[in-house]
Amino acid sequence: xxxxxxxxxxxxxxAEEFGRNEYASCLTIDFTHAPDDVLGYFGDMRNxxxxxxxxxxxxxxxxxxxxxxxxxxxEVQQYxxxxxxxxxxxxxxxxxxxxxxxxxxxxxxxxxxxxPSEERSxxxxxxxxxxxxxxxxxxxxxxxxxxSYARLRPLPDSLHRKxxxxxxxxxxxxxxxxxxxxxxxxxxxHQVDEVKRDILKLYRDxxxxxxxxxxxxxxxxxDGLVSQLSQHEKKxxxxxxxxxxxxxxxxxAFFWLADACVVNDCVNSTDPTVGLGAYADRATIKxxxxxxxxxxxxxxxxxxxxxxxxxxxxxxxxxSINEGMLTENVVxxxxxxSGHALYFYSRNDRDDASRTMEIDFLIVSRYPxxxxxxxxxxxxxxxxxxxxTSSLDKFKERFSGRVxxxxxxxxxxLEVRGDRRYLPLYMVGLL
Numbered sequence: 001x002x003x004x005x006x007x008x009x010x011x012x013x014x015a016e017e018f019g020r021n022e023y024a025s026c027l028t029i030d031f032t033h034a035p036d037d038v039l040g041y042f043g044d045m046r047n048x049x050x051x052x053x054x055x056x057x058x059x060x061x062x063x064x065x066x067x068x069x070x071x072x073x074x075e076v077q078q079y080x081x082x083x084x085x086x087x088x089x090x091x092x093x094x095x096x097x098x099x100x101x102x103x104x105x106x107x108x109x110x111x112x113x114x115x116p117s118e119e120r121s122x123x124x125x126x127x128x129x130x131x132x133x134x135x136x137x138x139x140x141x142x143x144x145x146x147x148s149y150a151r152l153r154p155l156p157d158s159l160h161r162k163x164x165x166x167x168x169x170x171x172x173x174x175x176x177x178x179x180x181x182x183x184x185x186x187x188x189x190h191q192v193d194e195v196k197r198d199i200l201k202l203y204r205d206x207x208x209x210x211x212x213x214x215x216x217x218x219x220x221x222x223d224g225l226v227s228q229l230s231q232h233e234k235k236x237x238x239x240x241x242x243x244x245x246x247x248x249x250x251x252x253a254f255f256w257l258a259d260a261c262v263v264n265d266c267v268n269s270t271d272p273t274v275g276l277g278a279y280a281d282r283a284t285i286k287x288x289x290x291x292x293x294x295x296x297x298x299x300x301x302x303x304x305x306x307x308x309x310x311x312x313x314x315x316x317x318x319x320s321i322n323e324g325m326l327t328e329n330v331v332x333x334x335x336x337x338s339g340h341a342l343y344f345y346s347r348n349d350r351d352d353a354s355r356t357m358e359i360d361f362l363i364v365s366r367y368p369x370x371x372x373x374x375x376x377x378x379x380x381x382x383x384x385x386x387x388x389t390s391s392l393d394k395f396k397e398r399f400s401g402r403v404x405x406x407x408x409x410x411x412x413x414l415e416v417r418g419d420r421r422y423l424p425l426y427m428v429g430l431l
Contacts, residue, residue: 002076002099005124006261006290007206008199010177011100012074014124018098019070026070027062031078042081049092069095077101087116103210103260123261126175126291128337128429129167135180138166149430152421154413160424164411167426168315171330174293189311196297203262217241217253222262225289226299229325233358235268235346236287247283254285264288264332266342266361272376273402274364276343286344288332295329327383327425328360331409334429335361335379345378345395355398357391363431367404369419375404379431382410392420407431 003011012028019026029038038059045052056071057064076083076099083104089097099119127135133142145163148155155163172192173183179195186192203222211218220241228236238245257263268284269276289295299322300310332342343362349355359378367375376399380392389408396403406420415422 001097002101002104002119002121003124004101004104004121004261006126007102007202008176008178009124009126009261011102011124012072013177015070015072015074015098015100019072023070023096024065024068025062026072027056027060027064028072028074029056029060029082030074031082032075034079039079039081042079042085046085046088049088049094053094064095066094071095071097073097073099075101077104083119084114084116087114087118090116090118103206103256125261125337126293126333127177127180128175128334129170129426130429132170132173132175132180133166135184136166141166145426146430148414149423149427152414152416154415155424157413160413163426164424171292171326172296172311172315174291174296175333176291176293179293192293193297193300193311196294197301200294200297200301203260206260207256211253211256214252214256217250218256221250221253221257221287225263225287226295226325228287229289229295229329230322233346234286234325234328236285247285251282254287257287261290264290264336264342266332266344268346269343269362270345270347272343272345272362272378272399274374274376276362276364276376277341280343284346286332286342288329288342290333290336292326292330292333296326299325323383324381328381331361331379331381331425331428335363335431338429338431340431354394357394357398359391359395365405365431370404376402377405377407377431378403379407379409382408385410385412 003015005011016026016028019028038056041052041055045055053064073082083099086097086099089095130142133139141159141163144155144159154160172189173179174196176196176199178199179192182195183189183192207215207218207222224241228234228240238247238250254265258265266286266288268281269279270281271279273279289298336342340363345357345359345362347355347357360381361379363377363379364374365377366372378392378395380389387410392406392408396406404419408420408422409425409428410422411425412422414424414427
């Protein structure tokens with residue numbers, strides 16, 4: 001199993017905890033610090049696995065038990081030869097293996113190796129809202145939200161207000177495990193912000209170290225995320241980064257950030273149908289930060305520190321930080337965590353206003369009124385209590401035969417009007 005994810009998302013902790021709980025012994029080889037002697041075993045003893053395992057066991061002082069030992073290759077992208085060796089190690093059959101890594105698909109980490117077909121990949125995202133509630137000791141509220149969604153009955157006002165308050169806290173803190181742990185322990189947004197600044201610095205260091213010839217464009221894209229998402233139309237316009245820039249020139253940079261799990265790309269589906277990817281226009285793309293808490297820190301990075309009271313003023317609505325940007329970003333984050341590929345629909349017709357519309361997200365879901373066959377479900381995201389749904393109305397009229405349930409995600413309680421479901425924002429992870 002290869003666990004992929006952003007730096008500091010908890011890959012190593014998860015793998016080691018699993019190993020301790022489920023196996024008689026667990027060995028972790030961290031390839032960011034592995035000594036040359038250990039690296040040499042992978043070259044010198046590939047054809048003598050008895051000696052290979054004997055030396056690993058002796059070097060790390062871990063007893064191996066056949067069919068009951070887990071070996072973790074941590075940050076395996078740092079030593080691609082170990083990843084290539086998985087084919088032989090799995091075929092040997094004595095032990096189980098988990099690899100963890102980020103940037104596992106960029107050119108420098110896959111050149112000159114044969115990627116093993118035995119490798120199964122698992123993506124690890126930041127905590128979703130449910131996991132944030134569990135960490136906060138709010139499991140009963142999590143269950144109440146799930147029950148409300150299943151029954152299509154709104155929560156009582158008191159619970160709705162509590163859930164929305166916690167959802168706003170989640171947006172500001174984000175889902176990176178160290179940030180969540182710090183918030184639970186201190187309830188101090190300033191200390192949480194310091195954790196997130198360290199993570200952002202780590203991302204910048206990775207870009208400088210690993211982005212190669214694409215470094216400048218990756219940096220421009222990363223630095224431009226906040227300004228791009230602050231626009232009314234959140235489609236990424238590379239022409240704002242440098243004169244005469246073209247999207248195709250930035251393909252490698254977009255891929256790099258997505259492979260590093262720093263961003264979640266959302267692509268325009270020009271002819272929305274159940275196979276949304278069949279009509280994907282990658283020249284028109286929205287680029288969301290993979291963790292909304294990191295986006296908040298990026299947006300508030302006007303000085304070297306962001307004090308706790310600034311966060312609390314944002315939480316209470318006393319300071320505006322472009323609520324629409326954060327709300328749309330967190331919806332993208334939670335849809336991605338739920339396993340949805342991210343698509344949107346955008347059309348601008350100067351001659352016919354009825355054909356001009358922008359749908360924030362598109363997913364495919366089963367439609368009760370069509371014998372549970374899959375249909376396209378448009379999603380509109382609203383950050384305030386007052387809004388219009390003109391694009392959603394136009395989309396339904398234009399693509400009526402393809403559209404199933406429609407969703408409006410807003411701060412208000414749950415409401416159902418025919419095929420249109422108005423859901424509080426804290427339910428997005430249940431879609």
